[in-house]
Amino acid sequence: MKIALPVREDYQIDKNFEDCELYQIFTTNDKNEPLFVETTDTYIGFDFNTKMAEELEKEGIKILLAGNISTSAINILAAHGIKVIRNCEGYAIELVKLFLADKLKDGE
Numbered sequence: 001m002k003i004a005l006p007v008r009e010d011y012q013i014d015k016n017f018e019d020c021e022l023y024q025i026f027t028t029n030d031k032n033e034p035l036f037v038e039t040t041d042t043y044i045g046f047d048f049n050t051k052m053a054e055e056l057e058k059e060g061i062k063i064l065l066a067g068n069i070s071t072s073a074i075n076i077l078a079a080h081g082i083k084v085i086r087n088c089e090g091y092a093i094e095l096v097k098l099f100l101a102d103k104l105k106d107g108e
Contacts (some may be wrong), residue, residue: 001028003063005092024092032100053080078108
């Protein structure tokens with residue numbers, strides 16, 4: 001499974017999803033452990049729209065952990081098979097570990 005997080009340069013979650021500059025993408029193994037991580041700025045220059053959701057889908061992203069995110073962005077991501085967990089705060093790796101341990105809940 002691949003999990004994406006919009007992050008700042010210090011790898012803490014970017015609280016404003018639509019304006020983030022970097023993404024960390026975690027790939028997990030069959031034991032639900034983070035196996036590989038990459039940081040990308042591939043999506044810089046996109047306003048959040050269907051094209052960006054298509055790019056995330058092409059990357060194989062199934063989960064997006066986010067801070068603040070609009071309902072329209074969530075709906076667009078859902079249409080591309082990407083589940084969103086909202087109102088996340090903290091470092092990306094810690095959030096991924098919490099998610100994989102089923103201890104991170106959507107914060108509507």
